[in-house]
Structure formats: C-alpha cells, structure tokens
Amino acid sequence: MKVLFIGDIYGEPGRKIFLDHIDELKAAHKPNIIIVNSENSANNGRGITQKFYKELMQKGVSAVTMGNHTYGQNELLTFMDDSHVIRPINYKAAPGKGYDLIKFNSQTLLVINALGRTFMNANMESPFFEIEKVINEVKADYVFVDFHAEATSEKVALGHYLDGKVSAIVGTHTHIPTADERVLPKGTLYITDVGMTGPLDGVIGVDKDIVVNRFLYGYSLPNQVAITKNQLNAVILDLKNKTIKRIHLED
Numbered sequence: 001m002k003v004l005f006i007g008d009i010y011g012e013p014g015r016k017i018f019l020d021h022i023d024e025l026k027a028a029h030k031p032n033i034i035i036v037n038s039e040n041s042a043n044n045g046r047g048i049t050q051k052f053y054k055e056l057m058q059k060g061v062s063a064v065t066m067g068n069h070t071y072g073q074n075e076l077l078t079f080m081d082d083s084h085v086i087r088p089i090n091y092k093a094a095p096g097k098g099y100d101l102i103k104f105n106s107q108t109l110l111v112i113n114a115l116g117r118t119f120m121n122a123n124m125e126s127p128f129f130e131i132e133k134v135i136n137e138v139k140a141d142y143v144f145v146d147f148h149a150e151a152t153s154e155k156v157a158l159g160h161y162l163d164g165k166v167s168a169i170v171g172t173h174t175h176i177p178t179a180d181e182r183v184l185p186k187g188t189l190y191i192t193d194v195g196m197t198g199p200l201d202g203v204i205g206v207d208k209d210i211v212v213n214r215f216l217y218g219y220s221l222p223n224q225v226a227i228t229k230n231q232l233n234a235v236i237l238d239l240k241n242k243t244i245k246r247i248h249l250e251d
C-alpha cells in the first residue's frame with residue numbers, strides 16, 4: 001500500500017504548486033492513496049474552502065487532514081460531515097470526525113489526525129490516549145497518523161509510544177521539513193515534520209517583512225500570504241514494504 005502525503009498546503013501559492021504538480025507526482029510515484037494536510041489552504045492561510053476540497057477530490061485525494069486552523073473558514077461546517085475532511089481527534093466536542101477509514105481494493109487504511117499540546121492548545125484531550133482508543137476500536141489493515149504538533153519532543157515521543165501499533169506517523173504544523181525520516185525499532189514509519197507546500201521565502205508561509213517586524217517591534221500588520229518562489233514538500237510511504245522517502249519540489 002503506497003501513500004503519498006503532501007504537507008500543509010498554504011494559501012493560493014500552495015494550492016497552485018499542488019495542482020501544477022500532482023499529476024506528475026502520481027505518474028512518478030504511483031501511490032494507491034493520496035492524503036493531504038489542507039489546514040492552511042484558504043487564501044488567508046486558515047482553513048479550507050469547499051471549492052478547493054472539490055479540486056482535491058477531483059485530483060484523486062482520498063483524505064484531507066487538518067490541524068489548529070481547521071475551523072478557519074465557516075463554510076467548512078456546511079460540508080465537513082459529508083466529506084473526507086479529518087480534524088484532530090483530540091478536540092473535545094468540535095464538529096467533524098477525527099479519523100476516516102479508506103478502502104483500497106480489498107484493504108483498509110485508517111487515517112487519524114491529532115493535535116499536539118506542547119506549546120499549543122493545552123485544552124485538548126491527550127493525543128496519545130485518543131489515538132490509542134481509536135486504533136483499539138477500529139480495525140484496519142494499515143493505520144496512518146498525521147500528528148500536527150509544534151514540539152519535536154512531543155512528536156518523537158508519540159512516535160515511540162505508537163511504534164509497532166500503527167503503520168506510519170507523519171508530523172505537520174511547523175512548515176519546516178525535518179531530515180529524520182526512518183523506520184522506528186518496532187516497524188512504524190516516522191518523520192517529525194513533512195514541511196509545507198506554499199511560499200518558500202516567507203516565514204512559514206507569511207510575508208517575511210510582517211513577521212520580521214513582529215519580532216523587532218512586538219507588533220505588525222495582520223498576516224498576509226508571502227508571494228515568492230514556491231515549494232512542495234511531501235513523503236511517499238510504502239506501508240507494506242516499510243519505506244519512507246521525502247519529496248521536495250520548487251517552482
């Protein structure tokens with residue numbers, strides 16, 4: 001079972017580089033299932049619109065994971081129940097679902113999204129226990145986790161906690177790719193962060209001057225998506241043969 005996972009699609013630049021390259025990525029890597037993190041894909045970098053959700057489906061995406069910006073677009077509430085959008089499982093009582101069961105031929109892939117708590121929103125259930133509950137309740141041939149978290153320590157710790165219990169854990173949220181893709185000791189594929197899909201020369205997607213000024217003076221204009229060269233960051237995983245490789249493109 002080959003899975004192509006695309007890291008956080010950010011704003012119009014992220015949507016464009018994704019749409020420009022997804023066909024060639026499919027041809028080159030022949031994934032059985034495509035999963036994208038789309039928490040930043042709307043124009044302001046927050047949430048997802050129904051229009052882009054439909055474009056993802058048309059391109060053959062099977063599941064759309066989210067993160068702390070899940071509810072950035074109100075319109076999500078009008079279509080999420082009827083969609084493959086997966087919000088973090090450890091939100092206490094938020095609309096939507098925290099996992100999805102995808103079928104490919106006669107096999108099943110359980111896709112779970114979870115949010116970290118360290119340096120993030122502490123008012124969440126434990127991602128460790130909530131993921132464990134689902135994998136004990138929902139039977140599937142393979143399990144894929146998008147762990148949307150800030151702290152590398154929390155991500156590596158979850159990797160070891162779930163090692164041997166899930167097929168793969170990929171990190172998202174920091175927008176910076178890490179070079180630690182590996183097979184953990186008990187066989188789980190792991191990477192701390194896949195990196196983002198969007199502007200290359202902003203600060204994690206935002207116009208660089210706005211963010212630099214915020215660090216210099218403590219305030220700045222509201223965030224705007226950077227207009228620069230673009231990047232696409234992804235991983236291709238073979239869940240059966242246990243391989244994980246990074247993909248990086250620039251336009």
Ligand SMILES: [Fe+2]
Nearest residue numbers: 008039040173
């Ligand atoms: Fe993000």
Ligand SMILES: [Fe+2]
Nearest residue numbers: 067068069173
């Ligand atoms: Fe995020």
